[in-house]
Amino acid sequence: MTTFVDIGALSDVPQQGARVVKTMQGCVAVFRTSDDRVFALEDRCPHKGGPLSEGIVHGDRVTCPLHNWVFDMNSGEAQGADEGMVRTYPIRVENGRILISAELMARKAA
Numbered sequence: 001m002t003t004f005v006d007i008g009a010l011s012d013v014p015q016q017g018a019r020v021v022k023t024m025q026g027c028v029a030v031f032r033t034s035d036d037r038v039f040a041l042e043d044r045c046p047h048k049g050g051p052l053s054e055g056i057v058h059g060d061r062v063t064c065p066l067h068n069w070v071f072d073m074n075s076g077e078a079q080g081a082d083e084g085m086v087r088t089y090p091i092r093v094e095n096g097r098i099l100i101s102a103e104l105m106a107r108k109a110a
Contacts (some may be wrong), residue, residue: 002090002101002102002103003101003102003103004090004092004099004100004101004102005099005100005101005105006097006098006099007021007030007074007098007099007100008098009096009098010032010036010093010096010097010098011096011098012098013031013032013037013038013098014031014032015029015033015034016029016033016034016056016057017031017032017057017101018030018032018052018053018054018055018057018060018062019045019053019068019083019093020034020051020053021040021100021104023104024104024105024106025103025104026042026043026044027042027043027053028040028041028042028043028045028089028100028104029041029042029043029051029052029053029062030091030098031057031062031073032057033057033059033060033070034096036093037060038091038092038093038098039060039061039073039074039088039091040076040088040089040090040091040101041071041073041076041086041087041088041089042076042086042087042088042089044086045064045066045067045069045071045084045086046078046085046086047064047066047067047069047088048067050064050065050066050067050069051065051084052064052065052071052098060072060074061073063081068101069084071086073088074088075088076088088094089104
Protein backbone atom coordinates (compact mmCIF):
# COMPACT_ATOMS: atom_id res chain seq x y z
CA MET A 1 0.00 0.00 0.00
CA THR A 2 1.31 3.43 -0.94
CA THR A 3 1.81 5.94 1.85
CA PHE A 4 1.25 9.58 0.94
CA VAL A 5 2.59 12.88 2.31
CA ASP A 6 1.02 16.34 2.08
CA ILE A 7 2.94 18.70 -0.23
CA GLY A 8 0.54 21.64 -0.25
CA ALA A 9 -2.87 22.97 -1.14
CA LEU A 10 -4.45 22.33 -4.52
CA SER A 11 -4.78 26.12 -4.82
CA ASP A 12 -0.95 26.40 -4.63
CA VAL A 13 -0.78 25.03 -8.20
CA PRO A 14 -2.46 27.18 -10.85
CA GLN A 15 -5.03 25.55 -13.10
CA GLN A 16 -3.32 24.35 -16.29
CA GLY A 17 -0.02 24.97 -14.55
CA ALA A 18 2.63 23.24 -12.51
CA ARG A 19 4.85 23.48 -9.50
CA VAL A 20 8.18 21.73 -8.86
CA VAL A 21 8.69 19.58 -5.79
CA LYS A 22 12.27 18.74 -4.91
CA THR A 23 12.49 15.18 -3.63
CA MET A 24 15.26 12.77 -2.69
CA GLN A 25 14.64 11.13 -6.09
CA GLY A 26 15.01 14.40 -8.04
CA CYS A 27 12.66 17.14 -9.18
CA VAL A 28 9.03 16.21 -9.76
CA ALA A 29 6.58 18.38 -11.69
CA VAL A 30 3.12 18.48 -10.12
CA PHE A 31 0.49 19.49 -12.67
CA ARG A 32 -3.09 20.68 -12.20
CA THR A 33 -5.58 20.49 -15.04
CA SER A 34 -8.45 22.89 -15.71
CA ASP A 35 -10.81 20.40 -14.01
CA ASP A 36 -8.56 20.07 -10.91
CA ARG A 37 -7.01 16.67 -11.63
CA VAL A 38 -3.39 16.40 -10.52
CA PHE A 39 -0.47 14.48 -12.00
CA ALA A 40 3.14 14.01 -10.92
CA LEU A 41 5.84 13.47 -13.53
CA GLU A 42 9.59 13.50 -13.64
CA ASP A 43 10.48 17.13 -14.45
CA ARG A 44 12.86 16.28 -17.27
CA CYS A 45 11.99 15.61 -20.90
CA PRO A 46 13.95 12.59 -22.20
CA HIS A 47 14.59 14.37 -25.51
CA LYS A 48 16.80 17.30 -24.45
CA GLY A 49 16.20 17.52 -20.70
CA GLY A 50 13.66 20.34 -20.91
CA PRO A 51 11.77 21.25 -17.71
CA LEU A 52 8.28 19.85 -18.21
CA SER A 53 7.04 22.01 -15.33
CA GLU A 54 7.47 24.99 -17.69
CA GLY A 55 5.45 23.29 -20.43
CA ILE A 56 1.93 23.94 -21.64
CA VAL A 57 -0.81 21.88 -19.95
CA HIS A 58 -3.72 20.95 -22.22
CA GLY A 59 -6.24 18.40 -21.00
CA ASP A 60 -4.25 15.52 -19.52
CA ARG A 61 -1.20 16.29 -21.69
CA VAL A 62 1.84 18.53 -21.26
CA THR A 63 3.99 19.89 -24.06
CA CYS A 64 7.73 20.29 -23.43
CA PRO A 65 8.77 23.96 -23.70
CA LEU A 66 11.97 23.19 -25.63
CA HIS A 67 10.98 21.05 -28.60
CA ASN A 68 7.20 20.55 -28.33
CA TRP A 69 7.20 16.88 -27.36
CA VAL A 70 3.76 16.02 -25.94
CA PHE A 71 3.40 13.65 -22.97
CA ASP A 72 0.31 11.88 -21.66
CA MET A 73 0.33 12.71 -17.95
CA ASN A 74 -1.56 9.49 -17.13
CA SER A 75 1.15 7.19 -18.50
CA GLY A 76 4.17 9.42 -19.05
CA GLU A 77 4.37 8.28 -22.69
CA ALA A 78 5.30 10.63 -25.52
CA GLN A 79 2.47 11.07 -28.03
CA GLY A 80 2.48 11.05 -31.81
CA ALA A 81 5.72 10.48 -33.69
CA ASP A 82 7.89 11.10 -30.63
CA GLU A 83 9.29 8.14 -28.74
CA GLY A 84 10.10 8.38 -25.08
CA MET A 85 8.68 8.28 -21.63
CA VAL A 86 8.92 10.08 -18.30
CA ARG A 87 8.27 8.55 -14.91
CA THR A 88 4.92 9.15 -13.28
CA TYR A 89 4.34 9.07 -9.53
CA PRO A 90 1.33 8.30 -7.33
CA ILE A 91 -0.51 11.49 -6.40
CA ARG A 92 -4.00 12.43 -5.24
CA VAL A 93 -6.09 15.22 -3.72
CA GLU A 94 -7.90 14.93 -0.39
CA ASN A 95 -9.80 17.77 1.27
CA GLY A 96 -8.12 20.33 -1.00
CA ARG A 97 -4.60 19.09 -0.19
CA ILE A 98 -2.19 17.46 -2.64
CA LEU A 99 -0.70 14.18 -1.43
CA ILE A 100 2.25 12.50 -3.17
CA SER A 101 3.89 9.13 -2.66
CA ALA A 102 6.05 9.17 0.48
CA GLU A 103 8.59 6.99 -1.37
CA LEU A 104 9.71 10.13 -3.23
CA MET A 105 10.72 11.72 0.04
CA ALA A 106 12.81 8.73 1.14
CA ARG A 107 16.53 8.55 0.52
CA LYS A 108 17.84 6.75 -2.51
CA ALA A 109 19.20 3.27 -1.88
CA ALA A 110 22.97 3.18 -1.41
